[in-house]
Amino acid sequence: MSAWLTIVGIGENGLSGLGDEARRAIGAAAVLIGGKRHLDMVPEQVEQERLPWPHPFAGAYDMVLARRGTPVCILASGDPMLYGMGASLSRLVPPEEMRVLPSPSSLSLAAARLGWPLQAVTVVSVHGRPLELVHPHVHPQARLLVLSDSGKTPAALAALLCERGFGVSMLTVFEHLGSDAERRVDGCAATWSEGECAPLNVVAVECRAEAQAQVWSCLAGLPDEAFQHDGQLTKRDVRAMTLARLAPSPGQLLWDVGAGCGSIGIEWMRAHPSCRAIAIEGNSSRQALIAQNRAALGVPGLQLVAGTAPAALDGLEAPDVVFIGGGLTVGGVVDACWVALKPGGRFVANAVTVQSEALLVTLRERLGGELSRVSVAHAAPLGGFDGWRTAMPVTTLTTIKPV
Numbered sequence: 001m002s003a004w005l006t007i008v009g010i011g012e013n014g015l016s017g018l019g020d021e022a023r024r025a026i027g028a029a030a031v032l033i034g035g036k037r038h039l040d041m042v043p044e045q046v047e048q049e050r051l052p053w054p055h056p057f058a059g060a061y062d063m064v065l066a067r068r069g070t071p072v073c074i075l076a077s078g079d080p081m082l083y084g085m086g087a088s089l090s091r092l093v094p095p096e097e098m099r100v101l102p103s104p105s106s107l108s109l110a111a112a113r114l115g116w117p118l119q120a121v122t123v124v125s126v127h128g129r130p131l132e133l134v135h136p137h138v139h140p141q142a143r144l145l146v147l148s149d150s151g152k153t154p155a156a157l158a159a160l161l162c163e164r165g166f167g168v169s170m171l172t173v174f175e176h177l178g179s180d181a182e183r184r185v186d187g188c189a190a191t192w193s194e195g196e197c198a199p200l201n202v203v204a205v206e207c208r209a210e211a212q213a214q215v216w217s218c219l220a221g222l223p224d225e226a227f228q229h230d231g232q233l234t235k236r237d238v239r240a241m242t243l244a245r246l247a248p249s250p251g252q253l254l255w256d257v258g259a260g261c262g263s264i265g266i267e268w269m270r271a272h273p274s275c276r277a278i279a280i281e282g283n284s285s286r287q288a289l290i291a292q293n294r295a296a297l298g299v300p301g302l303q304l305v306a307g308t309a310p311a312a313l314d315g316l317e318a319p320d321v322v323f324i325g326g327g328l329t330v331g332g333v334v335d336a337c338w339v340a341l342k343p344g345g346r347f348v349a350n351a352v353t354v355q356s357e358a359l360l361v362t363l364r365e366r367l368g369g370e371l372s373r374v375s376v377a378h379a380a381p382l383g384g385f386d387g388w389r390t391a392m393p394v395t396t397l398t399t400i401k402p403v
Contacts, residue, residue, distance in 0.1 A: 005064070005093055006073045007080045009103035012179030012200075014041035022101045025073050034065065035074030055331075057152050061092060068097075079105035083125045083147060107145050109177040110202045110282025113184070121145050132157055135184065135298025136270055138164055139215065144205040151196040154203050158192035161205070165213030172204040173197050197297070214295070218269050221245065226297065228289050232260035234325055234350070237376045238394050243267055245348050245398045246321055248273045255319040257309050257337060258326020262290035262302065269299035276301070278316060282308035310336035324349040328356045343403045351395045360397040 001361060006025040007128055010016045012088035018026075026032065031049045053060050059112050064072065079102040080086030086100045092234050111118040124139045125147040134157065137144055146157060153174045161169050169188030175183040209215060216222055225235060234242060242264060246254065248271040256265035259279035268277045279302055282289050290319030294302040305312050311333040322337045328349055339348060347367070351357040364371055375393040379386045 002248055003068075003097055003099045004069050004071060005089070005098045005143050006071075006185065007077050007100045008042060008073060008075055009084070009086075009101060009105075009196075010038055010075050011297055012063060012076060012182070013101045017178065019101075024101075025101060025310045026075075029071050029073030029222075030073070031067055031070060031072045033072065034289060037077035038077075061089070062321055064089065065092060074094065075333055077106070078103050082107065083127065104178070106147070106174070106177045106200075106202045108176050110172075113174065113177075114158060114172065114204055116143055116145075116204070123147070126153060129386050130295070130300040132180040132295045132298055132300045133162060134141055135164075135296070136218070137298075138166055139209055139218075140207060140209040141215075141231050142207040144203075144207065146203040148197075148201045148203055151199050151201065152254050154194060154197050154201065157203055157205070158187075158189040161189040161207075165210045166207055168208045170208070175201045176206070177202065199318060218270070220271065222263075223269060223296070227259035227261050227263050227266075228292050228296075230285065230289065231261075232286060232326070234260070234263050234366070235376070235391065239263055240268065240348070241249035241269070241374060242323070242325075242348065242350060242396065243313070245346075245367065245396060246323055247346060248272065248275050248321070251276075253277070253317060255280065255316070255322045255337065255340075257313075257322065257324045257333065258328075259290060259304075259339070260286055260326060262293050262304075264323055264325060265290075266299050267304050269302055270297065276303075277301045278305055278319070279306045280307065281311055282306070282312070282313050309333045313337070313340060316340070319345065321346045321396070322348070323377075329353075329359055334359075338367070341401050343401055345401045347397075347399050347401060349397050351397075352392050357395045360395055364397055367397075367399050372396050372398070 008025055008306060010020045033051045036052050041223040074085055076085040080383055094109045107123060115305055123133050123145050124137055126133055127147045127149050136332050158171060169189045171189055172187040180333045216226055220243035221236050224236050248268050250272045251274045254268045254277040256277055256279045262279045265277035265279045269275045276283055279290050287304060290304050294300055310328055313336050318340050322341050327333050351360050373393055373395045375390055377388040377390040380389045
């Protein structure tokens with residue numbers, strides 16, 4: 001089938017900013033779909049059906065797909081393939097059935113106004129998403145372009161930066177980019193006093209750290225104090241080693257079984273924006289800690305399953321990687337995880353007790369893989385001197401499920 005669906009990116013300047021091809025696509029469509037703001041930019045045509053997006057929006061995709069084969073044109077903001085309708089529909093419509101005619105995105109326009117090379121900027125969308133997604137990208141000297149959720153986003157972002165010790169960061173808010181109503185507001189996060197901005201806005205941030213700023217590395221092995229915990233925490237050195245064996249790759253799903261405070265799943269998701277994780281934890285107080293930590297460390301999408309394995313594993317999406325950090329000796333846990341693990345998937349388990357270590361030895365005989373044992377010591381005061389205090393050794397089994 002030839003292309004029946006055209007998605008036209010339209011800017012704040014409306015039809016005047018479109019090329020001939022985009023204008024022809026709009027005029028030739030039997031069905032024109034878009035938000036009310038975009039539809040109002042286009043004069044009505046006889047015999048052209050005009051459909052605003054439904055409320056709730058969940059029915060929008062079925063509405064479009066139901067007209068497959070009919071010339072349909074969708075009006076979208078700026079570049080539809082950048083966090084837009086084109087990106088969403090590309091997962092449902094074959095590329096040969098769809099063409100996209102983009103306009104400059106709000107990000108391109110903001111970068112142009114600031115003189116920022118776009119390839120050197122980190123883009124974060126909080127439109128319909130938690131503001132905490134910004135956290136992993138806040139580093140000294142970083143430049144961010146944040147796609148706002150509403151007019152309240154700039155003030156909320158300024159408050160977040162202040163809490164992190166980045167109150168001296170500079171913010172620039174662009175409203176209605178590309179239109180006659182375009183407006184720019186500059187200020188410092190610590191002294192941000194602008195009230196609610198226009199709903200259509202982009203926030204540019206030049207991150208600057210104060211002396212007490214919380215600056216977390218992008219690498220695995222965050223300091224233990226980065227997490228709220230009750231002692232059930234995979235400590236920093238062992239955590240870094242464990243993440244190396246888990247080997248997160250973009251798009252993969254991790255099961256963190258017996259998650260404790262969630263440190264393994266959180267660091268897994270911080271490895272790449274597309275990494276996903278499910279934390280399985282039966283203790284209610286630790287579930288609360290996981291919720292706090294995932295927000296504070298910028299991975300609010302970490303899925304929390306309140307329950308104990310193996311029963312809590314029923315119905316979960318099959319994982320690419322499994323980590324068992326707690327409950328290793330509970331009957332049925334290992335077998336349930338191994339069965340659910342995708343072929344070629346990675347299985348990693350840590351043991352501290354003699355009994356759980358013995359189980360790992362038995363598992364290696366059955367499943368194969370590599371056993372390793374690590375012991376970490378830290379210098380601590382001993383009288384007037386320092387001595388080594390050795391933490392309990394940790395044994396790790398790493399194995400791959402046969403394809």
